Amino acid sequence: MSRRAEQVPDLVARARDGESRAVARLISLVEDESPLLREVMAALAPYGSRARVVGITGSPGVGKSTSTNALVRELRAAGRRVGVLAVDPSSPFSGGALLGDRVRMGDHALDEGVYIRSMAARGHLGGLAWTTPQALRVLDAAGFDVVLIETVGVGQSEVEVAGLADTTVVLLAPGLGDGIQAAKAGILEIGDLYVVNKADRDGADQVRRDLRSMLKLAERTEGAWRPPVLATVAQSGRGVAEVVAALDDHHAWLSEHGELERRRVRRARDEIEAIALTALRAGWAGVHGATDLDVLAAAVVGGETDPYAAADRLLESAPRG
Amino acid sequence: MSRRAEQVPDLVARARDGESRAVARLISLVEDESPLLREVMAALAPYGSRARVVGITGSPGVGKSTSTNALVRELRAAGRRVGVLAVDPSSPFSGGALLGDRVRMGDHALDEGVYIRSMAARGHLGGLAWTTPQALRVLDAAGFDVVLIETVGVGQSEVEVAGLADTTVVLLAPGLGDGIQAAKAGILEIGDLYVVNKADRDGADQVRRDLRSMLKLAERTEGAWRPPVLATVAQSGRGVAEVVAALDDHHAWLSEHGELERRRVRRARDEIEAIALTALRAGWAGVHGATDLDVLAAAVVGGETDPYAAADRLLESAPRG
Numbered sequence: 001m002s003r004r005a006e007q008v009p010d011l012v013a014r015a016r017d018g019e020s021r022a023v024a025r026l027i028s029l030v031e032d033e034s035p036l037l038r039e040v041m042a043a044l045a046p047y048g049s050r051a052r053v054v055g056i057t058g059s060p061g062v063g064k065s066t067s068t069n070a071l072v073r074e075l076r077a078a079g080r081r082v083g084v085l086a087v088d089p090s091s092p093f094s095g096g097a098l099l100g101d102r103v104r105m106g107d108h109a110l111d112e113g114v115y116i117r118s119m120a121a122r123g124h125l126g127g128l129a130w131t132t133p134q135a136l137r138v139l140d141a142a143g144f145d146v147v148l149i150e151t152v153g154v155g156q157s158e159v160e161v162a163g164l165a166d167t168t169v170v171l172l173a174p175g176l177g178d179g180i181q182a183a184k185a186g187i188l189e190i191g192d193l194y195v196v197n198k199a200d201r202d203g204a205d206q207v208r209r210d211l212r213s214m215l216k217l218a219e220r221t222e223g224a225w226r227p228p229v230l231a232t233v234a235q236s237g238r239g240v241a242e243v244v245a246a247l248d249d250h251h252a253w254l255s256e257h258g259e260l261e262r263r264r265v266r267r268a269r270d271e272i273e274a275i276a277l278t279a280l281r282a283g284w285a286g287v288h289g290a291t292d293l294d295v296l297a298a299a300v301v302g303g304e305t306d307p308y309a310a311a312d313r314l315l316e317s318a319p320r321g
Numbered sequence: 322m323s324r325r326a327e328q329v330p331d332l333v334a335r336a337r338d339g340e341s342r343a344v345a346r347l348i349s350l351v352e353d354e355s356p357l358l359r360e361v362m363a364a365l366a367p368y369g370s371r372a373r374v375v376g377i378t379g380s381p382g383v384g385k386s387t388s389t390n391a392l393v394r395e396l397r398a399a400g401r402r403v404g405v406l407a408v409d410p411s412s413p414f415s416g417g418a419l420l421g422d423r424v425r426m427g428d429h430a431l432d433e434g435v436y437i438r439s440m441a442a443r444g445h446l447g448g449l450a451w452t453t454p455q456a457l458r459v460l461d462a463a464g465f466d467v468v469l470i471e472t473v474g475v476g477q478s479e480v481e482v483a484g485l486a487d488t489t490v491v492l493l494a495p496g497l498g499d500g501i502q503a504a505k506a507g508i509l510e511i512g513d514l515y516v517v518n519k520a521d522r523d524g525a526d527q528v529r530r531d532l533r534s535m536l537k538l539a540e541r542t543e544g545a546w547r548p549p550v551l552a553t554v555a556q557s558g559r560g561v562a563e564v565v566a567a568l569d570d571h572h573a574w575l576s577e578h579g580e581l582e583r584r585r586v587r588r589a590r591d592e593i594e595a596i597a598l599t600a601l602r603a604g605w606a607g608v609h610g611a612t613d614l615d616v617l618a619a620a621v622v623g624g625e626t627d628p629y630a631a632a633d634r635l636l637e638s639a640p641r642g
Contacts, residue, residue: 268618297589
């Protein structure tokens, strides 16, 4: 126990020195929900809130991985250290991450300024991994200047990534039923930056035009950030420098308007709340051997009580954290 | 106060006698989160868990409203009383329900065996209205044999409707970028019944074939329900009787396998939990004037504490229900 407990400060020190293996080990402790998790989080706490967090989302086929790789190259060229969390949806076919980290690393495998990690989305359909915010804390504390969180835009993951990121990049591409893409309620509300990838293909200009008019219709309040609509060919790197410039613009805008701090406080709120609610749920499931919640639910179905009265009783029975 | 308090038993009695105005009033109390809400729920409790709940979801353009209307007609022809909750996503353009109830009622306006209600989705992106489960309780207690919950298949509403329904019908149609429709992680997991509408159009057979092969690949465990893939032309009523027959088949299967009870207990669990968590959140936001959660979140952002320690403190401060 004392030997294991001593590992955490050592791992954190090595991660802060830029050692990829220590970063990997810390994220594994997070992903496995290790008993050391709380100690890891406490040790990381003083070193957080420095990295810029960029969410990248889009439908299957828009070129997310290619775009992420192109962004990593561009950011590295400017000397910035880049971490990537690639969150794959829990597929009914694989039940886990579809793409191994070695495949993902590709041309960055020998670059110590880049760390790429695939995370399996677990728990709920299309959502981010429960542990993504904690993995982000590891990369932040390890001194990465930018953390890219890449997530497929299905279900609720795109909304969740927007809650986690300072800047959310929504990728689109021509020829993918873009009417439906754009009609999705979420897309117009979550993007800080829209990028039409595969801009050398037919229909790309139309996608940009359609998107611009929809954004205009959905325009947010006076003085709000107006999301630019850019075009890239991620495969060749065309337009990627402009995306990095737009990311910098948005970051500057966030700082000037106090919005960066607000987003980070909101992110911490969500994280604390999720941890607290998980602890409560575990408590509800555990009391008296059988689960309190199941007994109450059966009483509601049986017409013996109503859901409000049942909720009152649940809260009365809840153990303190 | 005593006069208002006496209204609830009277309203419930009248709703159970089939009076549409009383049903409408009770759902309004629910939607407005009236102070009488708890009393309403307590009064309804003994009369629940009788209605069959059918969720209907699909992308914009598949013909959801036409299909819902066709199903209502078919169910009425068989003498069943039908309630409809049409949940429209909170649109950035309208901020509310897009279609009024009078428009929705259409050919059923004079039929006392049908009650149709549009509900605005509030609170979270693309989700069901927070009050949908409670509105469902009103219709259930009022003696409707079937309640159809129609929701647009964007964001998380399709997952939520599957959690609420005994049977979930996923609608598709040719010519709507069906590759993307089918690739959406959720669609293969939530349907108990798939209906390709507009089956008289080009490509409908292809959609059915593609869907069948994807369902085969995603096949669930041994002995599980195998979702049929049907075809309709809702406009003319073609194939709608077969959909009603398949709904009956699924209901019989659920009953035989004890799955109906399990789904209803799970639904009650979710409902109780949502009410309890909302009460807790309200408590966290309210203590000490300033919000506890905000203070803790700022401390996490400032590196003074970590999210786990913050969650512990939050739970310690939480008032009992």
